[in-house]
Every structure is written in structure tokens, then in C-alpha cells.
Amino acid sequence: MQSNAIETKYEPVIGLEVHAQMLTESKAFCACSTEFGREPNHNVCPVCLGMPGVLPVLNKKLVDYIVLMGLATNCTIAPRSVLARKNYFYPDLPKGYQISQYEEPICRNGYVEIEHKDGSRKKIGITRIHMEEDAGKSIHDRDAETLIDLNRSGVPLIEIVTEPDIRSAEEAYLYLTKIKQLVTYLGICDGNMEEGSLRCDANVSIRRKDQDTFGTKTEVKNMNSFRYVEKALDYEINRQIALCESGEKVVQETVLWDENKGITTPMRSKEEAHDYRYFPDPDLVPVVVDESWSEKIRTRLPELPAERRDRFVADYNLPKYDADVLTVSRELADYYEAAVQVLKSKNDRSAKNVSNWVMGEVLRVANERAVSMSEFPIPPAHIGELVNLIQDGTISGKIAKDVFEFMLEDRQSPAEIVKKRGLRQVSDISEIESIVRQTIETHPEQVTQYQGGKTKVLGFLVGQVMRATKGKANPQIVNDIIKKLLDVV
Ligand code: ADP
Numbered sequence: 129m130q131s132n133a134i135e136t137k138y139e140p141v142i143g144l145e146v147h148a149q150m151l152t153e154s155k156a157f158c159a160c161s162t163e164f165g166r167e168p169n170h171n172v173c174p175v176c177l178g179m180p181g182v183l184p185v186l187n188k189k190l191v192d193y194i195v196l197m198g199l200a201t202n203c204t205i206a207p208r209s210v211l212a213r214k215n216y217f218y219p220d221l222p223k224g225y226q227i228s229q230y231e232e233p234i235c236r237n238g239y240v241e242i243e244h245k246d247g248s249r250k251k252i253g254i255t256r257i258h259m260e261e262d263a264g265k266s267i268h269d270r271d272a273e274t275l276i277d278l279n280r281s282g283v284p285l286i287e288i289v290t291e292p293d294i295r296s297a298e299e300a301y302l303y304l305t306k307i308k309q310l311v312t313y314l315g316i317c318d319g320n321m322e323e324g325s326l327r328c329d330a331n332v333s334i335r336r337k338d339q340d341t342f343g344t345k346t347e348v349k350n351m352n353s354f355r356y357v358e359k360a361l362d363y364e365i366n367r368q369i370a371l372c373e374s375g376e377k378v379v380q381e382t383v384l385w386d387e388n389k390g391i392t393t394p395m396r397s398k399e400e401a402h403d404y405r406y407f408p409d410p411d412l413v414p415v416v417v418d419e420s421w422s423e424k425i426r427t428r429l430p431e432l433p434a435e436r437r438d439r440f441v442a443d444y445n446l447p448k449y450d451a452d453v454l455t456v457s458r459e460l461a462d463y464y465e466a467a468v469q470v471l472k473s474k475n476d477r478s479a480k481n482v483s484n485w486v487m488g489e490v491l492r493v494a495n496e497r498a499v500s501m502s503e504f505p506i507p508p509a510h511i512g513e514l515v516n517l518i519q520d521g522t523i524s525g526k527i528a529k530d531v532f533e534f535m536l537e538d539r540q541s542p543a544e545i546v547k548k549r550g551l552r553q554v555s556d557i558s559e560i561e562s563i564v565r566q567t568i569e570t571h572p573e574q575v576t577q578y579q580g581g582k583t584k585v586l587g588f589l590v591g592q593v594m595r596a597t598k599g600k601a602n603p604q605i606v607n608d609i610i611k612k613l614l615d616v617v
């Protein structure tokens with residue numbers, strides 16, 4: 129009761145900074161490979177090792193990718209932007225500065241639309257998107273030694289900074305999910321959180337709802353799980369409210385989320401904050417993206433998730449829920465559409481049936497095995513063929529589940545499996561009739577009961593016939609024949 133009253137008195141204000149690693153083959157300013165997981169210090173050269181006297185050369189693909197993201201998030205693309213040095217000392221930064229963008233970033237003033245659970249939509253402003261290079265990695269090993277791996281040094285990143293528009297930890301989660309969806313649809317980032325391809329710094333403050341100005345913010349640093357971001361923000365919001373309620377002040381500081389303890393701990397306060405002394409990097413010319421270049425990139429924009437979802441509803445007459453699930457990732461949406469391609473009858477029901485199989489069995493197995501759709505053992509065309517077999521009466525829906533299990537094992541097409549394993553549904557009337565006659569003969573007691581008015585026994589008799597045919601008889605035909613035979617006796 130009391131905590132409710134306090135919660136309605138305050139509102140959180142959140143702004144997020146997301147780093148996304150770009151899927152270029154080479155680094156941002158040299159030709160070294162960006163491949164993850166190689167032996168430490170193997171993807172290095174004098175440029176990314178920070179040797180004196182070397183010259184960086186900007187990777188053109190990084191510019192293509194960041195402009196693509198800028199266009200997808202409704203940003204203005206600066207015709208001229210500047211690469212700047214961000215100076216600080218750290219053992220994993222041999223140059224003593226990181227190449228980034230500061231006063232003149234390449235993308236500005238965009239927005240991303242999120243959708244709440246109740247279907248209402250909200251625009252989150254994008255202040256800027258700039259490019260920068262990653263630093264190396266310090267590895268603190270067990271012998272209390274610190275080792276440096278510079279494979280990551282110079283790997284291209286983009287940083288996407290929002291306006292302070294986010295008003296709850298849940299909205300932050302929705303926004304991050306949307307960003308991941310966008311970068312993976314665009315094919316510019318693999319979205320792999322475990323490998324650190326997406327990392328988030330979350331800025332949060334609280335204010336009284338009747339207050340216009342923002343409160344003092346804290347920053348939760350470097351999280352690579354969206355659920356952690358959500359939990360850390362909830363924790364910080366409650367901690368800041370408690371401070372205000374007890375008459376204390378929020379101190380501007382950087383904190384770290386401790387997932388095991390479920391708390392944040394201070395990392396450094398503003399007094400020790402860095403002064404990066406940004407200045408334009410004299411080694412690099414300004415980045416000039418003229419109209420024709422950005423228009424060329426615009427033509428490469430793929431169908432984005434929201435458009436694709438709307439098209440799924442329109443083209444396949446799917447419920448919005450299905451369309452949302454199926455377009456969560458580009459891979460899954462591609463899988464669904466490839467399956468629909470092979471449908472023989474392209475009516476709404478068959479497209480919905482494919483959706484049921486993909487959302488049901490396919491996603492269940494993909495989750496259980498923790499595989500992505502590109503690694504999924506069943507090619508999408510086989511799912512379409514399976515639905516064809518059900519619809520033309522070759523197999524029953526129940527047998528189809530067994531066929532699906534076999535498809536997971538031996539990669540054959542459903543038609544081959546049905547043939548090899550003799551799973552074809554028996555619809556041949558004379559064949560079924562002879563089995564029904566046998567069943568009637570061996571169950572005189574149930575037959576008498578049925579004819580005496582206990583019509584429920586019909587289910588039992590149908591079950592016996594289905595058992596005799598190992599589930600392959602067409603149940604409707606079995607029903608009809610039993611009735612026909614017993615009603616005339
Ligand atoms: P800093 O100078 O501390 O880096 P910026 O103004 O660059 O702060 O903003 C960094 C991020 O913090 C942005 O995403 C911005 O929206 C967010 N932000 C700024 N002020 C606040 C605030 N008072 N409360 C919450 N978030 C904020």
C-alpha cells in the first residue's frame with residue numbers, strides 16, 4: 129500500500145547507450161580479421177597494436193553499415209562527419225586513445241518505435257549513432273597476473289544513444305529487443321550477447337511526477353544481457369526512490385550490476401570521471417557521405433520487422449500474434465516463408481497450419497537444442513510438404529507428429545519417411561471395412577451393448593480399429609463404417 133503510493137509519486141527517466149559490434153570481415157582502421165575466438169594476439173598488426181608512426185585507414189563497410197542503421201532508425205545522415213580521439217590510459221589501449229566520434233557524429237535525430245504488451249506504441253528518440261573502435265581485453269588469470277589480448281583492439285563498433293525518453297525498466301527491455309532485431313535484420317551485427325556483440329550502458333534517474341527537470345542520474349555500465357539491464361534498472365530505481373524518501377541525495381556515479389547478489393555496486397563517482405580531451409584525429413580525413421552514396425545504401429535496406437509483420441498478416445491472413453512471433457528474427461521469418469512456398473493449396477488455412485508447426489514443434493525443438501534457425505535440422509520446405517501431406521489426407525495430424533520426429537533424425541523428406549515406414553493413412557474403404565468386421569467379431573459383448581443403446585461404446589470400438597491399424601486408418605471412415613455395419617444388424 130505504502131510502496132504503491134511511493135511508486136506513483138515518482139517516475140524513472142532512462143537513456144540507453146548500446147554498443148553493437150559490426151559484422152565486417154576486417155577491423156575499423158586496418159586489414160586485420162575480426163574473427164572471434166582466435167588465439168590471443170593473433171588478429172593484430174602495427175596499426176591496432178598502436179605502434180608509433182602508423183596510419184589508420186577507415187573501413188568503408190563500417191560507413192555503409194552505420195548509415196544503413198541510421199536510415200533504419202529514421203536518422204539524419206550527416207554529409208560530413210569527423211573521427212575524434214578519445215584520450216585515456218588503460219592497459220588494454222596501447223595507443224592511449226580510442227578513435228571515436230564526438231561533436232560531429234554521422235547519424236542524428238532518429239527514433240525507434242517500441243510496442244507495449246497492450247499494443248500501444250511509443251517512439252524512443254535516438255540522439256546519435258556514431259562509429260568507434262573497440263579496445264583490447266584484459267584477462268585477469270588465477271595467478272593474479274593480468275594478460276592482454278589485443279585481438280579485439282580496433283574491431284568496429286557503432287554506439288546508439290537514446291534521448292532520456294524511456295520511462296520503465298520494461299520499456300528499456302523492449303527497446304533493446306527492438307535494437308537487436310533491427311541490427312540482425314540489417315545483417316550488420318550478429319546480435320550474439322554472450323560474445324559481447326551487443327553491450328549496454330544504462331543511465332537512470334528518478335523525479336517526482338509533478339517535476340519538469342530531470343534528477344541526478346547514475347549509470348549502470350557494460351551489461352551484455354537485456355534481462356540484467358531490466359533487473360539492474362529496477363534495482364537502481366528503487367534504490368534512488370528510497371534515498372529520496374529518506375531525504376538523501378542521489379550521487380552521480382557509475383555502478384556495476386552484480387547478478388549473483390542482485391545489487392549494484394559503485395564503480396567510480398563523477399569527481400574521478402574521465403576528461404577525455406576529445407579532438408579531431410589528425411590522421412583521418414572527415415567522412416563525407418554524399419547524397420548518391422546514402423541513396424545507394426537506402427536501396428539496400430531490407431524489409432524491416434514491422435513491415436514484414438504487417439505483410440504476413442495481409443498476405444497469409446495470419447493472426448497478428450503469429451506474425452509477431454514469426455518475424456522476431458529475419459531467419460525465422462525466412463524459414464516460415466520458405467515453408468509456405470511449397471504449399472500446394474495456398475489458402476489461408478494452410479498458411480496458418482504452417483505457422484502452427486513453426487511456432488509449435490519447430491520452435492520447441494530449436495529452443496530445446498539451443499540452435500538457431502540456420503542450424504535447424506529440418507529444411508523449411510519439408511515443413512511445407514508435411515502440411516501438404518496432412519491436407520491431402522495422406523497422413524493424419526497425429527501421425528504427422530511422428531513423421532516430424534523422424535524428420536529430425538534422418539533428414540529425409542516427409543513423403544519418403546511416410547513411404548519407407550508405411551505411415552500412409554488408410555482411406556481405402558474395403559480395407560478398413562475388413563478390419564472393422566474382424567473387430568466386431570472379436571468384441572461381441574461391446575457390440576451387444578452398443579446395439580442395446582449404449583452408444584458410448586462406439587468410441588471403444590473405433591479405438592480398437594485404430595489400434596489394429598497402428599493409427600493409420602482414417603478415423604472418420606472407421607466411424608462411418610462401424611455405424612453402418614452395426615445399425616443394420
Ligand atoms: P554524459 O555526459 O554523462 O555521458 P549524456 O548527456 O551524454 O551524459 O547522456 C548519456 C545518456 O544518458 C543518454 O542516453 C541520455 O539520454 C541519458 N541521460 C542524460 N541525462 C539523464 C538523466 N537525468 N536521467 C536519465 N538519463 C539521462
Ligand code: ZN
Binds near residue numbers: 159175176282
Ligand atoms: Zn590490425
Ligand code: MG
Ligand atoms: Mg555522453
